[in-house]
Amino acid sequence: MTFSSIEEILGLFHRWGTDHYDEDITQLDHALQCAAHARAADAPPSLIAAALLHDIGHLLDLEAGGTVEHPISSHHEDVGAASLTGLFPTSVTAPIALHVRAKRYLTAVEPAYLSGLSTGSLASLERQGGPLDPAQVATFESNPGANDACALRRWDDLGKVEGLVVDPLDSYVDVLRGLCAASGWPTSADGAGPLR
Ligand SMILES: [Fe+2]
Structure with a gap:
């Protein structure tokens, strides 16, 4: 699925945002809290949007009939990033695509990070492959989006x-x-979003 308007994204949050995340909060609570941290850190708009939308792959999975316990896709980061590529620049989608790998990276290079992770x-x-090995660490660090992905992960x-x-x-x-307009999408005269 590829989003073609902001309204579709908002609709997905309205339909599935009250569903339970894998912790003690809802999907929407989690998205809003992550975005609030990005805002408080004076992150650029693209990274604020990435924080808000980083788990949209989970919502797409719920809409497709999956559950938190038994998702249809085991790679929500890829599903989410791919769904947003038509609307947003890579400065939004790359940190989303990398946020699971960033967790695997941080657990490999920061022992304190690993001990601070929640139960979920x-x-x-473990399901995601565990900490990166040294070669994977080097590859991750060479990615220009690595720092943004680590910020998002935290x-x-x-x-x-x-x-x-x-x-x-x-x-x-x-x-x-x-961000949508900066990606080249025309916005309607009343500001209601992209024309398509
Ligand atoms: Fe998340």
């Missing part, structure tokens, strides 16, 4: 606080539209 993240780490790990009140989804619509 530790369980998924916000991802922080964005699991039950009951935390943060900026709502609507507060990110202008950020998403701005």
Whole structure:
């Protein structure tokens, strides 16, 4: 599935955002908390959007009939990044595609990072292949998107606080539209989004 408008993304959040994430919060809570961390860090708009949308592959999986416990795809990062390529630049999609690998990287190079992972993240780490080996570490570090992916990953790990009140989804619509327009998509006269 490839998104062709911001409205489709918002619709997906409205349909599936209240579903449970694999921690004690909802999918939408997690996305908003990650984006709030990016905002608080004065991250560029593309990285704020990446933080907000990094797990959209999970929502697409739920819509396709999967569950958190039994997803259809075991690579939500790839599904999510691919779904956004028509609307957003690689500065948004690359950190999303790399955020699982960034976790595997950080667990390989930072012992303290590994010990700080939540129970859910530790369980998924094993399914995702565990810490990168030295050759994989070197390859990851050579990727120009590695730093952004690691920043996103750390916000991802922080964005699991039950009951935390943060900026709502609507507060990110202008950020998403701005990135969409910068990607070359024409926006309609009333600002309602891309024409197609
Ligand atoms: Fe996440």
